[in-house]
Amino acid sequence: MENILFDFISKYISLTEDEKNAILGLDLFHSVKKGTVLLKEGQKSQVSYFVLKGCIRVYYIIDGEEKTTAFYTELDALTPHCVNKAPSEYFISCVEDCILLISNADMEIEINSKFPKFEKMCRILSEELLAKQQIDFDEFKTSSPEQRYLNLLQKRPDLIQRVPQHQLASYLGIKPQSLSRLRARILEKSKE
């Protein structure tokens, strides 16, 4: 598991043994059971998550209804609302049994001040994520639910297997019934 982390970091900066040990000394690794709620609406979160294995999900409850807005899988990082320290508007829970890195703001400040190159990695990571998310947002805006589904089928085929349909549906911005119908429609088209 440690190697997965260091392989990931090595894409951005190179670490000395000392630096690696400093990270390992932080007690970041956690196993979390499927269904565990990591963050509830109204709670204040000071922690960041990095998925080594498994899948976590972000969702809102609006008018008693779950609205899933994101899935994070292997090597995805999730830092809830760094801006304001306002209470969370959403929930985070585990779709599967997970192995996560969980870090808090204090750890990050400590690491950043000890090893300035982390600051750089964080900036690059943020900028990368920002650009990726920008593209995702643009794709969402410029396509229909059906196109979004086909797009997801291409880009994250694993998600469609590992995540319940009704969560996928709200991730695509539609109701479960509409997803069923839309899939039937696609199947019908492909027969012709």
Added chain:
Amino acid sequence: MENILFDFISKYISLTEDEKNAILGLDLFHSVKKGTVLLKEGQKSQVSYFVLKGCIRVYYIIDGEEKTTAFYTELDALTPHCVNKAPSEYFISCVEDCILLISNADMEIEINSKFPKFEKMCRILSEELLAKQQIDFDEFKTSSPEQRYLNLLQKRPDLIQRVPQHQLASYLGIKPQSLSRLRARILEKSKE
């Protein structure tokens, strides 16, 4: 104009006179006429924009149709696809006469190495933007076109005044005709 910039920066880090002069020495300030296309599909962009005055717009052309995905107004920053150096998939143009800061990667590297605190500001800015955009994306996903319009009316009422309807419509993910209808519907409701 310089003061608008330094007031903005001062929210994140404090600058000495030397540092301010280093920035002013970079020749960042540019006046750009309404309608100017700053970036075309297929071009490679190495520059970032920061809006001091005016409004710039990001749009795709898909099947011959403009799809607007973002508007940037006063104090908004736009850094196109820092990740890959692939050619742009979208256009950027000026909705109004603008005063922009335009910086390129070389300038940023130079400034970042001379004054490490810029690295920090960039990280904080990226993280802030990421969180803001996350929230925007979530709101978009979890609401209907009508709710999106009402939401925009609350959050960026100026946009509805300064931007053409058909650009607004595609920003909301719908056709101009649907926006007209939707507005008529809202007006009808408010009469009752």
Added chain:
DNA sequence: TAAAATCGTTCACTTAAGTTAAGTAATGAG
């Protein structure tokens, strides 16, 4: 193991957005 709850699909019906077309108002170029 049996009962209850949840999940995915299907159906009929409603609502809203897409499409095509037309008309009017505003804008811009010559």
Added chain:
DNA sequence: CTCATTACTTAACTTAAGTGAACGATTTTA
């Protein structure tokens, strides 16, 4: 200033998503 273009609205029709309900098939849990 005029003509041509573009922008916005309205309308009729089509298409697809929302809604409410029903149905097995799972999964949970008591």
